[in-house]
Each structure stands twice: as C-alpha cells, then as structure tokens.
Amino acid sequence: MAIRRLPEIFGDVNLIVDTSMFGEPDKVIKEFQNARVKRRSDESCLVVTGPLKSIKDIFVKLSSMRRNQKPNGAHEEWSNQNHHTSPEPKSPRSTPVEPVEVDVSVFRYIKEKHAAELDQIKRAGVDVQIDRKHVAFRPLKAGERIAAQLARERFVTFYQKIATALQTKTYDLNASQNQALLTKFPELLARTEQGKHEVTLTGSYLDLERFEQFIQRPKTSQKPTIQSKPKDKNEICSICLESLVKLQVKTLEKCNHSFCNDCIKRAFAIKPVCPTCGVMYGALKGTQPKGGVMKTTVKASHLPGYEKYGTIVINYYIPSGTQGDEHPNPGEPYKGSSRTAYLPDSSEGRRVLKLLTRAFDQRLTFTIGRSSTTGQSDVVTWNDIHHKTSCYGGPTSYGYPDPDYLKRVQEELQVKGIY
Numbered sequence: 099m100a101i102r103r104l105p106e107i108f109g110d111v112n113l114i115v116d117t118s119m120f121g122e123p124d125k126v127i128k129e130f131q132n133a134r135v136k137r138r139s140d141e142s143c144l145v146v147t148g149p150l151k152s153i154k155d156i157f158v159k160l161s162s163m164r165r166n167q168k169p170n171g172a173h174e175e176w177s178n179q180n181h182h183t184s185p186e187p188k189s190p191r192s193t194p195v196e197p198v199e200v201d202v203s204v205f206r207y208i209k210e211k212h213a214a215e216l217d218q219i220k221r222a223g224v225d226v227q228i229d230r231k232h233v234a235f236r237p238l239k240a241g242e243r244i245a246a247q248l249a250r251e252r253f254v255t256f257y258q259k260i261a262t263a264l265q266t267k268t269y270d271l272n273a274s275q276n277q278a279l280l281t282k283f284p285e286l287l288a289r290t291e292q293g294k295h296e297v298t299l300t301g302s303y304l305d306l307e308r309f310e311q312f313i314q315r316p317k318t319s320q321k322p323t324i325q326s327k328p329k330d331k332n333e334i335c336s337i338c339l340e341s342l343v344k345l346q347v348k349t350l351e352k353c354n355h356s357f358c359n360d361c362i363k364r365a366f367a368i369k370p371v372c373p374t375c376g377v378m379y380g381a382l383k384g385t386q387p388k389g390g391v392m393k394t395t396v397k398a399s400h401l402p403g404y405e406k407y408g409t410i411v412i413n414y415y416i417p418s419g420t421q422g423d424e425h426p427n428p429g430e431p432y433k434g435s436s437r438t439a440y441l442p443d444s445s446e447g448r449r450v451l452k453l454l455t456r457a458f459d460q461r462l463t464f465t466i467g468r469s470s471t472t473g474q475s476d477v478v479t480w481n482d483i484h485h486k487t488s489c490y491g492g493p494t495s496y497g498y499p500d501p502d503y504l505k506r507v508q509e510e511l512q513v514k515g516i517y
Contacts, residue, residue, distance in 0.1 A: 112501060112502060113145075113244075114145055115127075115146060130148060132152055135147075145501060153244075195243070197232040197235075198232065199232055201468065202231060204260065204468070205257075215256060216256075219253050223245045226249070233253060235250045247494065255484075258480075258482070258484075264468070265301070268297070278312065282339050283312075285305050286299045286301040304369070308338065311364070335356075337361035337365055338361050342356060348363075350379065352372075355372050366379065376513075378514075378515045383462075384481060385465045386464040387434075387466065387478065388461070389417055389419065390414065390464070392413070392458045393412075393415075394411065394413070397411060401489055402497075402499040404442035407444045407447070408443040409440055409441070409442065409443060410447055410448070411438065411440060412439040412454070413438055414437040414463065416436075416478045419431070420432070426467060431476065435464070435477065440487075440488070440497075442498075453516050454483070454485075456516050460516070462481055462483065465481045483514075485507075486498060
C-alpha cells in the first residue's frame with residue numbers, strides 16, 4: 099500500500115516590487131516568460147508571480163540594478179513592509195532567518211513518512227539545520243535570503259498541515275498484529291520502548307481508526323474473497339484492505355469509488371469525503387468542541403497592504419470541557435482557548451468573514467489535539483483553516499502584508515465545501 103502523498107503546498111510565489119526604487123524594472127521581469135505581472139491598485143508597486151527559482155533570479159537582478167543605480171546607498175535596504183524581506187546578507191554564511199520550533203514526535207513522523215516533501219523544501223539553495231526542537235534556514239549564497247525565508251514559509255505551512263491531523267496511541271499487539279502493522283499500514287509510525295511490549299503508533303485519526311478495525315476483527319469472521327478474479331486495486335476496500343463482497347459494497351455516486359458498507363459508514367461519520375479521491379458528500383462537520391463563541395468588531399486602523407480599509411477583528415473563545423466520542427481521549431478533560439484573528443474590512447475580506455463564520459458553525463475552525471507550539475496534549479488547537487493572528491510581520495509571522503492570503507483561505511474553505 100503506497101503512502102499517500104501531499105499535494106504541492108507552495109507552488110508559485112509573489113514578489114512585490116516598489117517601482118520607485120528602479121529605473122525600468124519591467125525590462126528585467128520580461129526576461130522571465132513564466133513570470134506574471136500585475137500592478138497594485140495604488141499604482142506604487144508591481145506584484146510579480148511565478149515559480150520560486152524565477153522569482154529568486156528576478157530578485158537578484160533587481161537588487162544588482164538597485165545598487166548600481168543608487169551608489170550613495172539611499173536604497174541599499176528594501177522596505178520590509180513592501181517586500182517581505184530583510185536586507186541582503188553580507189556573506190554566504192549569513193545569519194539564518196528565525197528558526198521554527200517543532201514538536202519532537204511530529205517532526206519524527208515527518209522525517210520518516212514525508213521525507214520526499216521535506217527534501218523538496220531543502221532544495222531551494224538553502225541549508226536546513228535541524229536539532230531536536232528547532233529547524234533553521236540559512237541561505238547558501240549571498241543574496242539568497244529570500245530563498246531561506248520562502249523555504250521557512252513552505253515548511254511552516256507543511257508542518258501545520260501534518261501536525262493538526264496527527265494523533266498518538268499505544269497498543270498491546272501480538273506477533274501477527276505486529277507483522278500486519280508493518281505490511282498493511284506503512285503510513286503509521288511505530289515506536290517500541292525497550293523492555294516493554296506496547297507499541298506506540300503515530301498517524302492520522304482515520305489511519306489509526308482503520309488499524310483498530312483490523313485488530314478488533316475476530317479471526318474467524320474474515321470476509322469471503324471473490325474467487326473468480328484475482329485481487330486488484332478495484333476489488334480491495336481501501337479502508338480495511340480486504341476483498342470487496344458484492345452484497346456488502348457501497349459505491350459512491352459522484353466518484354464511483356467502492357468500499358465495504360460498514361467501512362464507508364464509519365469513515366463518513368468522521369468526515370463525509372471519499373477516502374480515495376477526497377470528493378465531498380454532504381456538509382462537513384468537524385470536531386470543534388461545542389459551546390464556543392465567535393465575535394467580530396471593526397476598527398478604523400488599517401492592515402499593511404489594505405491602507406484604504408479598516409480592520410475586522412475576530413475573537414474566538416472555546417471554553418474548557420470534557421472530550422466527546424469524536425475526540426482523541428473521550429471522557430478526559432481538555433483545555434480551552436481564546437484566539438484573535440484579523441481581516442481587512444474590504445468587500446473580499448467581508449466575504450471571507452462570512453465563510454469563516456460558516457466554518458465555525460460547522461465546527462471546523464478548531465479541534466482537540468496536541469499544540470504544535472507547546473507540545474501540550476488535550477488542548478484546543480487550530481484546525482487546518484489558516485488565520486492571520488497578527489496585523490504585521492508578513493506570512494512567516496501569520497500577519498500582513500500577504501496579498502494572496504484571502505485567495506488562499508477561500509481555497510482552503512472550498513475544499514471543505516464552504517464557498
């Protein structure tokens with residue numbers, strides 16, 4: 099069984115160019131045919147969109163052009179607010195961008211089960227330095243700080259997507275169950291402490307649910323196999339990995355993927371999407387604890403990049419309580435949380451607010467799990483809908499300016515059937 103791959107997380111990137119700092123920046127940009135250019139509404143900046151390598155090359159060329167044009171050093175440093183970057187490093191071994199704190203168990207899972215995606219982040223001309231609890235990004239060449247910053251952004255997004263879905267459980271397994279774990283469930287990370295029989299598994303909720311179904315099934319009640327044809331991927335239920343039996347099969351009407359009746363019923367109780375292709379069936383309901391409150395206010399101050407508009411302030415409050423059956427540890431207490439997020443009070447910002455309100459009502463905004471910042475378990479954490487929790491600092495500080503954020507969050511919500 100192949101390990102499921104994540105889609106490309108950080109494809110095209112943006113570079114915001116202040117045209118007042120250059121003579122003819124358009125000529126440099128036109129050299130790169132795969133870069134797309136549009137002018138911001140305030141006419142002061144160009145937004146250049148394209149693959150990471152092209153954007154890096156444009157940045158380096160423009161930086162050289164800027165230095166030649168302004169020998170007195172008047173524009174030696176780019177404005178952080180407009181360009182999301184720091185001044186160019188003085189040497190190839192320059193100071194790294196701010197490191198990312200990681201949870202040890204989550205990062206162990208990423209290194210073991212998503213090594214290919216991690217390698218893609220490392221290939222951007224950036225030295226990735228890893229210790230037990232931190233990941234640092236250092237440019238390999240002078241003028242490559244933007245590459246290190248973008249690599250950090252890719253990693254943060256990738257890490258959050260993995261961390262919010264992970265759970266860890268401990269099982270007492272016999273020899274045959276251990277063997278099945280290795281052959282049928284390669285997506286689960288197993289760890290055995292010396293001198294103990296228990297096996298600690300780390301994986302997504304659905305993967306752990308599938309494993310529990312497997313080990314709880316009595317040996318004498320194995321499903322009959324189809325004798326007339328050899329087993330192939332079309333005859334196997336991708337949830338329980340057993341042969342499909344005609345009278346016990348449920349074929350989904352939109353995508354035509356088939357599963358055991360019982361398996362798909364249990365999967366849909368967790369999340370009403372096809373486990374194979376992700377097509378949604380019905381309104382998605384999350385595991386956000388009940389009793390939470392979402393309140394909004396508007397203030398006159400503006401966000402970077404949205405100087406013409408006020409700011410929408412979203413205040414979330416989820417009280418502490420006891421976990422339900424849909425949570426990692428039913429019956430155990432969990433710690434609540436208060437969070438604040440920001441949107442521009444523009445027409446698009448107000449549209450995103452309506453979508454976020456629907457997501458909150460469908461219990462999709464938060465979940466109960468392990469905090470990716472503190473490592474504490476049984477706490478209310480963000481689910482995989484990204485919010486801007488700071489007004490400033492750019493994407494790496496979960497703030498503004500970030501011209502593509504409103505578009506990205508709408509795409510994330512659309513995947514959940516909210517649009």
